[in-house]
Amino acid sequence: MTPGYSLRARLLLGAAVVLLFFMAGAGIAVQRAHADSVRAVHYGRLQGTVYLLLARAEVDATGALVMPAGFAEPRLTLPGSGLYASIFNVDRNEEWRSSSTVGIDAPFRRRLETGRWQFEMVERGGRAYMGATYAVNWEAGARPASLVLSVLEDETEFRHEVVVFARTLWSWLGGAGLLLLLTQLLLLQWGLAPLRQVAGEIQRVEGGEQSKIEGRYPTELSGLTDNLNALIQQERVRQTRYKEALSYLAHSLKTPLAVLRSALQEPAQLPQAVAQQVTRMDDIVQHQLGRAAAGGVTRFAPAVPLAPVLERIREALAKVYADKGIAFRVDCPADLAWRIDEGDLFEMMGNLMDNAAKWAGKAVTVRARREAAGLRLQVDDDGPGFSDTRSVLQLHVRGDERVPGHGVGLAVVKDLVDSHRGELQLLRSEMGGARVDIALPAA
Structure with a gap:
């Protein structure tokens, strides 16, 4: 940042950078939190569908899996609906799939530790799915059966929710950021007004329109204005002393010069008169120089x-x-x-x-x-x-x-x-x- 930048520009740029980082950090954190929340909701819904399958599944006396023709979740019976289900009978190496999987090569999981839940994101054929899998030992009937129930949902809906929320979030954050910057600009205009007033007064002092800084300023500036007034006063006193010293010197030298001029008429007394008056003029010069060089009271001297x-x-x-x-x-x-x-x-x-x-x-x-x-x-x-x-x-x-x-x-x-x-x-x-x-x- 070059020294030519105004103080207002520096503060505004600094505020903009800080605000940008803050908004970006807050936006990313909120976006991630929302995505995690939406993901948890979708996994919860898939888990509910697994429980629905468990409630409707039956195993006959031979250990074969028997499933009903319809379900309370209509998307399981609608081909390509985006919700797909599978039950794999490990002992008989047979698999049941919902009607929605027609024409879909869904990546169902077939192996899982009994009693364990598995939530994951899987891909196949360029399509991404959110999956929930649960393995259970089915003991209803004459023969127990090991079943792996798997439900997949197309990730498109999840992505859509996340994208819509992100677009809305960044739009609001951007608007809020611009509003804050505008507010900051107005606050800077108001807060830096005393500095502009001081600068104006200094210009008037330089132009001779006023003798000192006269305005009343905040505490942070009052020390500066007081010191400036003291400096102005000190400089004027010094200039006055030099002018007075020159005036006194010119006036004081008139008499010795007049005596010397008179002594020219009497050559016999000239050497003595010259010696006396030169000594006197030397004393006068020393005195007036001492007066002119006096520094006087100064709060700026070390x-x-x-x-x-x-x-x-x-x-x-x-x-x-x-x-x-x-x-x-x-x-x-x-x-x-x-x-x-x-x-x-x-x-x-x-x-x-x-x-x-x-x-x-x-x-x-x-x-x-x-x-x-x-x-x-x-x-x-x-x-x-x-x-x-x-x-x-x-x-x-x-x-x-x-x-x-x-x-x-x-x-x-x-x-x-x-x-x-x-x-x-x-x-x-x-x-x-x-x-x-x-x-x-x-x-």
Whole structure:
């Protein structure tokens, strides 16, 4: 089955195949059961004819068989009627045949164990018969006689009944199958209507006619529509962030460019002005790129193990600040993972741990743990702490102008936390320095 088939065609074809096998199996079983039933009825009727022969048969004093001229079953006296009878006297090697056998070479059985019934299908001369044979010791009269009574019936009547029933059966089953397929088609039309509605809404979203999937759908589809809406919203937020970042970047670069243009009028101050404004423009570009690259909340991101990321940042910073001999301590469960863009996690924790190492005396501690409300991240140091917890989160604001830096790191972290609908707090650490506390809600 090729991928181009519609879902309705697949289901209808599958239902048709299952229905075909079911109908065929049921029809064959019913047909066989009916044939067995009809066969049993015919054998029962033949057995009754044998009993009729037993009731009318007589043996004289010499052991010869004596039969009446007529029977209650008229077909036994009508030549070629399809019902034929024979009584074979084993002791005298003589045989009596009914008048219906005139011109018929019927295959009567002449030998059989006394007291036994034999029901069988026999053929001779291209004609098939159903036969019932019974052997008995006849003891009425002076001399007992061993008799084998055999009755044959032309199979034509049996075959006719079976064929008529089979024709009727398959006609009804075929009609029922077509009716069921038509019903299945109508049910599929009704059952797949929500999928067609979703497809229509997606087309309207692509065409700009509506902003999201708005319809109410069954439980099986509600998860799909919710995820699609989340994906649409996430993509629009991302596009908005890039547009805003470009707008902010263009606006922010106007001032440094104006300063450089003015510095061209004073060549003596040009080198210093270029160095200052290039540094400032570099900070602006880094900040706006950090904002634009923020992944934000996403339910589609894979869960990222936190411990390996924190360990990689720790190893890198340990080399950078090797001259200060800072002891980095990472407290994070090995199995802790969170749905977050790995780049966002590196940007967020890298900036925080770098900032803590810059201000720390000898120790930096990083903690990560899962809570009922979401994920808790804390970075502590034993430095002087924050003197101003508000302005330090703004772009190009540093806690101490004497310490080298651009004033970009915490601002980028704040933007990243906001994009993940989290909360960032600047607190006093138990180690005596600063603590940055981040709470991220579950996606």
